[in-house]
Amino acid sequence: MRFALIIFASVIFVRVIAFGQQDLETARQQTIQGNVSDESNTITLRLSPLDASPSAPISYEVPVSGGAFSKQIKLFPGKNDIEVLSASGSQTIQVSVNVKAPRLRVELRWAGGKQDYDLYVNNVYYGNTESDGGRLDRDVTYSDPDKQPPDPTPGVENITFEAAPGGLYRVYVNYYTDNDLDDEGEPKGSPQSTTVRVFVDEQEVHSATKTISEYEHLGGISGNGDSVWNICTLVLHSGQTSGGFTLDSAGFRDILPQKTVLSTSISPRTDFVISSLTGPNGTNEVILPIGGSAHFDATGTVNSGSQNEQTDRKIIEQFFVSDSATADIDSLGVVTGLDPGQTEVDAFGYSGNAIPLFVVAVTYEESYPNSGFDRLTRPNWLMVPVSGTNNVKATTNPAAALSKINFSMQPNASAATVTPTTPASATQTLTLTGVTVADTSRVEARPNNGGTASLGALNVAVKRRQDKTVVIHAITESNDDIQTLPVGQGLPNQRCISWGANGSLDSGNVGGDDYVGAGGIFNGPDGVCQSTKAGDDVQEIPNGKGAPNSAGVGKGTNNARDTKQPAGDDQIDGEDINTGPDGICNTTAYATNLVPTNTPAAAALQLYLNQVFGVQTNTFFTVTRSDFTINYDLNRNDALNMTGIMARGPEEIAIANTAEVANAINVYYVKNFLFGDAVGKALDTIAYVKDAATNKPYVTAHEIGHCMGLKHSDDALTPGFRKPNPGYLFGVDHKLQLMYAAELPNAPILLIKGEWDVVNPN
Amino acid sequence: MKTAFYASLLWIFAFCLLLADDGANAAQDKARIKAILERVRNGDAVAIDEASGLDATVAVPALQAFALRDTSDPDRTEKAREALKKVKGGAQYLERVIQARAAVKGLDIEVIHAFKTMSVLGTKEAIAATAPFLFDKTLLRSGMEDVADGTVDWLAARALGMMRLPDAPTSTRPDFYQEEDVQKWREWWLKNKARYAN
Numbered sequence: 032m033r034f035a036l037i038i039f040a041s042v043i044f045v046r047v048i049a050f051g052q053q054d055l056e057t058a059r060q061q062t063i064q065g066n067v068s069d070e071s072n073t074i075t076l077r078l079s080p081l082d083a084s085p086s087a088p089i090s091y092e093v094p095v096s097g098g099a100f101s102k103q104i105k106l107f108p109g110k111n112d113i114e115v116l117s118a119s120g121s122q123t124i125q126v127s128v129n130v131k132a133p134r135l136r137v138e139l140r141w142a143g144g145k146q147d148y149d150l151y152v153n154n155v156y157y158g159n160t161e162s163d164g165g166r167l168d169r170d171v172t173y174s175d176p177d178k179q180p181p182d183p184t185p186g187v188e189n190i191t192f193e194a195a196p197g198g199l200y201r202v203y204v205n206y207y208t209d210n211d212l213d214d215e216g217e218p219k220g221s222p223q224s225t226t227v228r229v230f231v232d233e234q235e236v237h238s239a240t241k242t243i244s245e246y247e248h249l250g251g252i253s254g255n256g257d258s259v260w261n262i263c264t265l266v267l268h269s270g271q272t273s274g275g276f277t278l279d280s281a282g283f284r285d286i287l288p289q290k291t292v293l294s295t296s297i298s299p300r301t302d303f304v305i306s307s308l309t310g311p312n313g314t315n316e317v318i319l320p321i322g323g324s325a326h327f328d329a330t331g332t333v334n335s336g337s338q339n340e341q342t343d344r345k346i347i348e349q350f351f352v353s354d355s356a357t358a359d360i361d362s363l364g365v366v367t368g369l370d371p372g373q374t375e376v377d378a379f380g381y382s383g384n385a386i387p388l389f390v391v392a393v394t395y396e397e398s399y400p401n402s403g404f405d406r407l408t409r410p411n412w413l414m415v416p417v418s419g420t421n422n423v424k425a426t427t428n429p430a431a432a433l434s435k436i437n438f439s440m441q442p443n444a445s446a447a448t449v450t451p452t453t454p455a456s457a458t459q460t461l462t463l464t465g466v467t468v469a470d471t472s473r474v475e476a477r478p479n480n481g482g483t484a485s486l487g488a489l490n491v492a493v494k495r496r497q498d499k500t501v502v503i504h505a506i507t508e509s510n511d512d513i514q515t516l517p518v519g520q521g522l523p524n525q526r527c528i529s530w531g532a533n534g535s536l537d538s539g540n541v542g543g544d545d546y547v548g549a550g551g552i553f554n555g556p557d558g559v560c561q562s563t564k565a566g567d568d569v570q571e572i573p574n575g576k577g578a579p580n581s582a583g584v585g586k587g588t589n590n591a592r593d594t595k596q597p598a599g600d601d602q603i604d605g606e607d608i609n610t611g612p613d614g615i616c617n618t619t620a621y622a623t624n625l626v627p628t629n630t631p632a633a634a635a636l637q638l639y640l641n642q643v644f645g646v647q648t649n650t651f652f653t654v655t656r657s658d659f660t661i662n663y664d665l666n667r668n669d670a671l672n673m674t675g676i677m678a679r680g681p682e683e684i685a686i687a688n689t690a691e692v693a694n695a696i697n698v699y700y701v702k703n704f705l706f707g708d709a710v711g712k713a714l715d716t717i718a719y720v721k722d723a724a725t726n727k728p729y730v731t732a733h734e735i736g737h738c739m740g741l742k743h744s745d746d747a748l749t750p751g752f753r754k755p756n757p758g759y760l761f762g763v764d765h766k767l768q769l770m771y772a773a774e775l776p777n778a779p780i781l782l783i784k785g786e787w788d789v790v791n792p793n
Numbered sequence: 794m795k796t797a798f799y800a801s802l803l804w805i806f807a808f809c810l811l812l813a814d815d816g817a818n819a820a821q822d823k824a825r826i827k828a829i830l831e832r833v834r835n836g837d838a839v840a841i842d843e844a845s846g847l848d849a850t851v852a853v854p855a856l857q858a859f860a861l862r863d864t865s866d867p868d869r870t871e872k873a874r875e876a877l878k879k880v881k882g883g884a885q886y887l888e889r890v891i892q893a894r895a896a897v898k899g900l901d902i903e904v905i906h907a908f909k910t911m912s913v914l915g916t917k918e919a920i921a922a923t924a925p926f927l928f929d930k931t932l933l934r935s936g937m938e939d940v941a942d943g944t945v946d947w948l949a950a951r952a953l954g955m956m957r958l959p960d961a962p963t964s965t966r967p968d969f970y971q972e973e974d975v976q977k978w979r980e981w982w983l984k985n986k987a988r989y990a991n
Contacts, residue, residue, distance in 0.1 A: 677943030740902030
């Protein structure tokens with residue numbers, strides 16, 4: 032088949048606005064704007080951090096209004112892929128959040144005098160004053176009275192990372208010793224109150240004060256760790272390759288020590304007890320979509336039983352999920368759904384109940400093939416007629432989450448209704464009832480605990496019914512030429528021989544069916560002279576020939592010559608064919624009509640079209656049939672010739688003049704057609720279908736699709752066309768589509784959302 | 794001096810109020826337009842008339858749906874066509890649609906509808922917007938291997954023909970036009986374009 036028409040090129044323009052050099056928290060908040068050229072009413076915006084956690088992309092459903100969308104999102108440090116998917120296309124842009132590495136400074140301050148406190152930040156301390164970009168400015172000890180410059184009072188130590196790389200910064204203070212000794216070498220002072228302050232770019236982000244009451248006596252710092260004060264862990268997220276940094280949104284956390292990180296000899300206490308584990312719903316179960324995130328907190332006591340015991344502390348780096356294929360949880364307690372399933376969020380050191388976590392995906396599929404369901408777009412679309420219904424199957428995965436979700440219309444609940452709202456089985460048939468025309472509504476599966484996360488959405492196009500008229504015509508080519516003279520014969524009763532000057536017939540031999548008549552010899556019924564003159568007779572028609580220029584083939588009642596060419600020496604005379612010089616008719620009159628024999632019955636085609644377009648686009652047809660016999664084959668090639676998509680050729684005009692019905696789609700079935708099997712023209716809402724194909728109603732449906740403005744679903748087969756095909760984009764077999772360019776044995780009839788809207792705009 | 798200072802403060806305050814009011818009005822207007830368009834899509838006859846007062850960029854597509862595409866209700870179709878004629882800047886909007894889409898989309902249904910809508914308008918503005926395309930040879934691909942492509946100029950000629958102008962240079966039925974008919978329209982425009990100048 033060859034067809035005219037259309038394509039849907041989706042052009043999405045995405046931009047990030049207001050991006051400049053700012054502090055990181057401001058820079059992370061970016062508005063993503065774009066335009067969509069197709070009919071999408073939502074787009075999926077997928078954010079994938081390339082240099083930072085989380086590992087799974089984060090997806091947002093963003094409404095499209097007037098072809099434009101806008102969404103403020105929080106980018107991750109470093110590079111981010113931002114992918115925008117519309118109904119028929121996608122575009123990815125890469126954005127980097129590059130803010131200079133912050134200056135991290137940790138200050139330890141105490142009253143000073145004689146006590147020696149030491150500050151540790153990761154591996155930087157008095158014994159290793161420079162490491163990993165950090166530097167200790169001074170080891171204040173008060174142990175050497177001759178030290179130049181003398182140790183300051185009060186005591187101050189700073190560890191500074193001028194350009195702090197991302198990671199965890201663990202901050203400790205150790206009470207090294209009391210150098211204020213009495214004469215017997217015993218300490219005579221008392222522990223000092225110490226204050227630790229943490230600055231990021233000289234902005235104080237944390238401070239803590241404590242008097243460390245236990246210390247190691249002359250034993251170095253390695254002892255049992257009772258003299259070690261664990262201050263905090265500062266988390267700097269970092270784009271490792273592009274150098275973006277941020278503080279975690281929660282700032283920083285106090286944590287238990289991480290001795291494995293430290294290469295120093297410090298051995299802080301590591302004991303802890305987690306007393307509570309909470310998620311966004313307290314201790315209740317959490318339901319997440321794939322890519323969705325939730326934050327969990329673990330709180331407890333560190334350094335239990337020691338004089339450095341700290342209660343009600345947030346503890347990180349102890350989280351885990353029981354099934355890492357279902358969800359991923361990071362050191363801060365941010366869990367991200369990976370795949371549908373059921374798992375639990377737990378923490379090492381926590382004896383209470385783990386928190387159930389469901390990662391749920393609700394997917395939709397057509398209730399039966401070609402039922403107004405577009406699976407080539409994301410989210411899928413369902414066509415629902417106004418005041419009518421359509422069904423769709425919703426599958427909940429895992430099935431264990433069945434009782435934890437419900438279905439609702441979002442955000443426009445007035446356009447359609449959905450029932451049931453609570454699934455009763457893993458694959459639940461939902462019935463959608465259309466109320467008003469809209470394509471801004473969707474069915475959404477949400478947690479039934481009040482959560483608003485979308486666990487699976489189905490866009491809904493509510494369409495009004497529209498009615499169209501199709502008139503089909505079996506167009507018989509009229510060929511009705513008349514064989515005036517039989518082939519091989521001439522015009523009878525013509526005088527072959529006349530007598531000469533002697534006034535009498537000298538020719539005695541009268542041949543064949545010739546006969547003697549008045550004034551000579553005449554040819555008989557075969558119209559061929561078979562006699563030869565004698566004496567002074569005159570041979571008017573040579574022996575073996577007939578009378579020249581006799582009417583051999585007549586034009587018939589259609590007043591046009593149908594016979595292609597005169598044979599022998601016959602000659603064309605207007606619309607007739609006459610005998611040539613030999614006087615014998617050599618031409619066979621063409622009098623056989625070209626009748627299309629497979630034109631469908633109107634009722635059968637109407638039923639078929641309403642199954643195709645009615646169910647999928649709420650467009651219904653009244654089909655009538657009106658047949659004609661027309662002499663359209665003006666160039667006598669036994670086929671209908673078509674000029675092009677714009678101009679109508681003379682043969683098309685011949686048909687239209689007789690058969691065309693105004694304000695209808697006219698489909699002409701002809702015996703032979705020069706341009707493949709069928710053509711549909713949107714400009715004139717006419718289609719031609721070759722007889723051999725007419726027993727395949729889907730061919731007619733395809734051409735009617737063209738008449739209503741549809742283009743081919745895969746224009747890769749149509750040279751010169753440029754069009755991203757949704758089928759290709761999403762890896763779905765486009766050969767399921769009605770508008771596939773070539774005839775297929777499976778007679779596909781699928782129409783997708785973009786096509787619904789061309790056929791039925793409302 | 795003090796009085797002047799307070800007066801200027803008052804002006805600034807009033808200006809801020811005005812800005813806030815403008816923002817509120819814009820939001821209300823947007824909601825009103827949306828509501829009208831939704832009613833149009835649902836076939837509301839009153840809304841079809843109201844839509845003629847909206848900006849052409851939203852009014853024309855909404856009204857085209859009933860003027861050209863869903864013509865199953867003749868009364869509604871006629872009403873939509875009448876409303877289209879009243880849309881301010883409708884012809885200019887359609888001109889932009891043709892310019893934007895023809896070269897990119899081939900024989901796109903939107904381009905076809907734009908020209909057909911021009912013929913529905915049939916106004917001086919529509920003629921002036923359509924006629925220059927008589928000289929536009931932008932190729933409109935047929936999508937068929939051995940069927941000739943079209944060009945924009947033919948669509949323009951057909952649209953002008955469908956306007957049934959009293960001085961139309963050809964009496965051929967527009968959908969039966971041949972090249973000589975298109976040429977007649979070109980010549981007609983060269984002679985008459987001064988009449989359609991602004």
